[in-house]
Amino acid sequence: MIKRKGILFVLSGPSGVGKGTVKEALLETMDDICLSISATTRKPRSNEVQSKDYFFVDLKEFQEMISKDQLLEWAQVYSNWYGTPRDYVLDHLQKGCDVLLEIDIQGAMQVKNKMSDAVFIFLAPPDLDELARRLCSRGEDSQESIDLRLATCEAEMAHIKYYNYVVENNHVKEALEKVRSIIQAERCSVNNIIVG
Amino acid sequence: MIKRKGILFVLSGPSGVGKGTVKEALLETMDDICLSISATTRKPRSNEVQSKDYFFVDLKEFQEMISKDQLLEWAQVYSNWYGTPRDYVLDHLQKGCDVLLEIDIQGAMQVKNKMSDAVFIFLAPPDLDELARRLCSRGEDSQESIDLRLATCEAEMAHIKYYNYVVENNHVKEALEKVRSIIQAERCSVNNIIVG
Numbered sequence A, B: 001m002i003k004r005k006g007i008l009f010v011l012s013g014p015s016g017v018g019k020g021t022v023k024e025a026l027l028e029t030m031d032d033i034c035l036s037i038s039a040t041t042r043k044p045r046s047n048e049v050q051s052k053d054y055f056f057v058d059l060k061e062f063q064e065m066i067s068k069d070q071l072l073e074w075a076q077v078y079s080n081w082y083g084t085p086r087d088y089v090l091d092h093l094q095k096g097c098d099v100l101l102e103i104d105i106q107g108a109m110q111v112k113n114k115m116s117d118a119v120f121i122f123l124a125p126p127d128l129d130e131l132a133r134r135l136c137s138r139g140e141d142s143q144e145s146i147d148l149r150l151a152t153c154e155a156e157m158a159h160i161k162y163y164n165y166v167v168e169n170n171h172v173k174e175a176l177e178k179v180r181s182i183i184q185a186e187r188c189s190v191n192n193i194i195v196g
Helices: A019-029 A059-067 A086-094 A105-114 A128-138 A143-162 A172-187 B019-029 B059-067 B086-094 B105-114 B128-138 B143-162 B172-187
Strands: A002-004 A008-012 A033-035 A038-040 A054-056 A071-077 A080-085 A098-103 A119-124 A165-168 A193-195 B002-004 B008-012 B033-035 B038-040 B054-056 B071-077 B080-085 B098-103 B119-124 B165-168 B193-195
Touching (some): A008 A105, A019 A033, A019 A098, A019 A172, A038 A059, A059 A080, A071 A086, A080 A086, A086 A098, A098 A105, A119 A143, A119 A172, A128 A143, A165 A172, A172 B172, B008 B019, B008 B105, B008 B172, B019 B098, B019 B172, B059 B071, B059 B080, B071 B086, B080 B086, B086 B098, B098 B105, B105 B143, B119 B143, B119 B172
Parallel strands (some): A008 A119, A033 A098, A038 A054, B008 B098, B008 B119, B119 B165
Antiparallel strands (some): A002 A193, A071 A080, B002 B193, B071 B080
């Protein structure tokens, strides 16, 4: 009696907030949502599979995807380019499958311009002190880089108003439950159902 | 860092769909949502407590509540009047508490006019045949009354577009989980949070 459209869920938030961890936990516990696959100009690592881990393309192909508006968002990270192919996402949505995209805030803002009916979830740090502790304990970043990230995070919090939901990542388990609830609720949203 | 407003959840749907059962199950499993208390001109039963089960008022008081716009909705059922006192709901929302209101569709439409930022959940029957079976098995209604209810239900389904969510009540446990997810998700909604 009630059918529904596929929904694009964009999980985003400041660097270091734990997006990747929540995403992994989500995919482990939900088998009815699929992960968006990025295109990249980066060379595949030995364990990476074409069209599964990434769509590996060369720079010319990547630039062609940009010029043909085939990417929902893209960014250059050092000498490599990364982007989200539009067709992969649209094909899955059309089939009624939900798609999860884990992405930084700049990327999410690009996606919002092209897919305004996607559901945007902002994963927020409990507070900046806690984020600083996490970045330090990760041990990947210099103090200068950590200071920059904290300042960026503070600025990025101003983007919350462009999102549909905010989930504070105090504990991964609780954040996971909240994101799962959001996915479940959106599947019941009148915006996403087709009464027939 | 993130605070939020109290949210009014309106659980509604056609007669016989199982609103009461889902409501009871919800209150049993969630202790952080409180039930709206109705005003009524009906006489209290021996086990009913004033201001707990109902606000028992006389007809003059009830009509004064209507004329002073103190009811979010009201209806006459045979010789008795029932309504939802606005202040009780607003006082709880102001304190940051969520309030649950279980109500028929006509009532929900009245509430929507007065509380447009409430969250409206439509509990839908899996299909009309199943609803007919439920109404019959309840044994409370004549065939004529059941036929009328089914016709009414079909008409009422047209109101779904005024709701935020639709939950099909195939199985109480699944419907309950969906309504819980909706409550949890709305608590994370950017519309309901105050970033400070």
